[in-house]
Amino acid sequence: MTLCKLTFAFLFALLLPAVYAQTVPETKPLAPVTAQPDESPSSEELMQALLTAIKEIEKERAELNQQLKRTPDPAAAQQIREQLEPLDQRLRDLQNSFEEMVTGGHSLSSLIDKTEDTPFNWQQELEQIVRPLLDELKQLTERPRLMERLKSEQAVQEHRLQLANEAITELEKTLEQTKAPLVRQSTQTLLEQWQDQKENAEGRLQRINTQLTRLSASSDDIGEELTTRLQTFASGRGLNLLLAVAGFALVYLTLTGLGRLISRFPNRKREPGTRRMARAVALLLRGFTVILALFATMLILYVRGDWLLLGLLILLTIGLALGLQKSLPRYVKEIRILLNMGSVREGERIVYNGIPWRIASLNIFSTLYNPLLHGGGVLRLPIDQLVELQSRPYSPDEPWFPSKEGDIVILEGDIYGKVLIQTPEIVQVQIVGATTTFRVADYLGKNPRNLSQDGFAIPIVFGLDYQHQNTLLSDIVPTLRTYLEEQLAQQPFQPHLKALLVEFNEAASSSLNLLIVAVFTGAAAEDYWSIRRFLQRTTVSACNHYGWVIPFDQLTVHLPTPRQPALPSLKELT
Template sequence: MSGLIKRSGIIVLLLSGFAFVHSTQPDDFSALLIPLGEVSDSNGILASLDALVQEIDKKERELSSLEHQAHGTFDKAANERIRKARAELREQQLLFERLVVDVDVSAFSEKTEVKFDWQQQVGKLLEPIMAEVEFATRQSRAIGELRAQISTITEERDISSQALANLDKLVGDSVSPLLNERLEKMRKLWKQRFQSAQDRLNALNNALENKLAEQQSPFDASVTYLRNFLRTRGQNLLLGIIAFCAVFFGIRFLMIAWGMIWKHKKKGSRLVFICIQALRILGGVAAMLMVFSFTADWFLLAVALIFLIGIGWASFKTLPQNIEILQLMMNTGAVREGDRIVLDGIPWLVESIGLRARMVNPLLDGGVQMLPLKMLLGKYSRPPGESEVWFPCRKDDLVQVDGKTGRVLSQTPSAVQIAEVDGALNIYQTPAFLALNPRNISANLRVAITFRVDYKHQAECTTHIPEVMLSSLKRELPEIVDPANIKNIFVMFKSAGLSSLDYEVWVDLTGNAALDFKVVEFHVHRILVDTCNKNKWSIPLNQVMIHQG
């Protein structure tokens, strides 16, 4: 019964508004489907339906008359009236059928194929934005339009004034009364034009003065617009952000609650994790768009959609790069977990790869960094060697670099600080420090010297001389360096040079004697010279050549 009452109310509205319906487009009929009253009996419903049928019959006769009148003619106006009449008749027939059966009959109606016009769709999308821009600039545009009109009317007034001046010169000078009469009529016409232009110009100037008086300063206008924006769209924007965060972080919270964190190394688990991350983003965006739609804020909705379209277009343009990033997240790319990779000359262990990559160097202070996957594009890694070192030294180690010996005070991914034996502080950028191939002498070191003797001692150069040198070094070096720090001493005949007999002298020390490296080097040279003086061995000029082995 309620359905009949509702339909009766709709029919009553239709019957009361047919005069308006005939003057509207066919699409306007749907706007009239608002119940205005209730009819408590079926007789009233039937009476209303009968009146609707009579209106349909009247429209059919009207259409038949129009078609008969237009038969054989090509009158565009008549054809347009026929088209409108047919559309109105079809709309009335559909309304009658729907009211009678009380179901949606749109599924049985003919569907008109509408061609997709992307320019039209983009225009509809931009309408809210353009409307907002027009609203924000309405005052300045109104002032600009007034000034343009004033410029046009001023030109018309000046032309009219010039025409009147020219006519005044002719009126009264002519000997022909007929000519004077015509000139006078023309003068009255141009005077009316001048006066009309002057009146409009005065009105426009007054309107312009009022607009300028109402115009706010740019700062005040910006503050007013911002205040209105925050009071209206600002609330909608805040609700949209809250909806996005609720979905985005809500899914994250559920993942933590269910223990779905990035611990599994299997590809299936990684794929599930990536899908959930995509769901967090897409779900958050969908929630924000729904908020904008429910609040009917088409401006924010249009801005968000355009922003998403831009992101989609950019993602499509960078599709190969995105595929490579996805491969990295799946641990199937060129950089993989557990591998060794060199970035800016520094070796790193790829500890984990997720939304970001965690890089670790265990020998550096602060040797942990989180890198965006984009920085790994075009890079490759390899499995580390079994005994491969991650840095040539540690903190407090003694190193030789760039011809200097010092202790490592700190080493970070950014810089290495080395204090020399004399107290000087040297700071190297870490990549530059590695490029100098530093020598770590904290564990073992060797003092190597090339010593030369004159050719006159050739007879005993391979037997007696190296034995005496070795004996002298073993006897005197323990007085300079702790014997426990001396590992080996070697004296060997190296070669017969152009003007001397050359010997290679090695003194191997432990890392505890690293700070005495230069002192040992000086004393080795002194001991060998003293031995030559004691045994009357001649030393050729420019014979001393010292190098570090």
């Protein structure tokens, strides 16, 4: 065969495996389907052409090897070796193409183990572990993607075949009309080249059509295939995943429940050191529970032989361990708090958001308790929010909040109201018949005065005229006290009276002031303003009854004495 035939045989060998690499395994025997069925070669003819090209390349290769042995010049030997390298590659490609055509897409080269001493690359190893999972996901869209590629390649090959037929027709016409030997020889060479291209395109188009026919036929059963895939997943990897999750949950819940059961056995109070040791053991038991549950999950996947899920679980565990190692110093304070050895300790008093709380329990989510807040005042906080706080022991008589629901309070000295509800976030107070809502910080900032808790006192300063100076201490003070007691006896809030004080207070600039103080229990808190008005009214009534003069502010103006004219002297008179 001439050099041009070898060239086109090589092109045919390169293009043939490219299409065959996109095929599905176990293809059916090739059936000729071309644009011009009458001119398409059969599979046997294609194989015969491949064998002929292989023999020619082997012959040329043998000749070059003989030349290489006889050539003493190193430069010429190097040129021959450079010529042998593409020939060797062409020969391997043609042999693989013939083998794949005969075996339906299989090749012995795929069975040869290719081991290379390459350095360890964790990224490549990770890719090899994850790739099976990605391949399984890609299988769901494998058929439509493959059909799309084949259709695109089919259009390209049909276009090439059309161009080859047109060129061959024109070359045959030119060959019939040409008489010159040199022109006929060149035209014949071009005709052979275009015929090779036509055969190549027909062979590739034939296989593409065969694959499209088989894929189209199998796509009719896509519902059955999907059902089969789901059944395979459910009986394979899906079942393994379910068993692994169930094993983890079973071991974790069993050991956790056992730990809680053991912790409830001792009912007597323990010493602080013993309690701290118990917390340390509980924390270690929880970590051991997680480790044992992970080990049980890995054991299930190992017994089931699911290396993909086992590898992913091992990678996940290693990632969590590395992340925990880097962040462990941040959790030292939290671990100390969990062990009841930090700045916040169980059973002590802590102030959070301006509200005192009792630490009921320390855990991943700690429980805080305030008995005076609505619903028991239970608050759950994550352990990281307690790290910067500090608790202290408390006395049993310490207050937990300035008021409780139903108490009467006075805010900022003059806002009188009744507490309706108080929670960790808000306090609602009924003021003049309307409900007013305060944030807890704002409510505490108004310095609430609780009238209902320990009682209250109402002081009044009352002034009398200085004309009563002689009888004020001996007569007016006891008389006024007796008069107030008689009037109080007729009031509904008198049973809640604890003490009544009437005394001389001070000698002011224009009056003699008396101090009247009435002390009541918290039960009379709702009558606070009524009591204040009663004391004012009754004092004025006593003044009217006994004729006591109530002074008013006076302004005294002192004018200078006018000077007398000087008397004339005796000398001036004479």
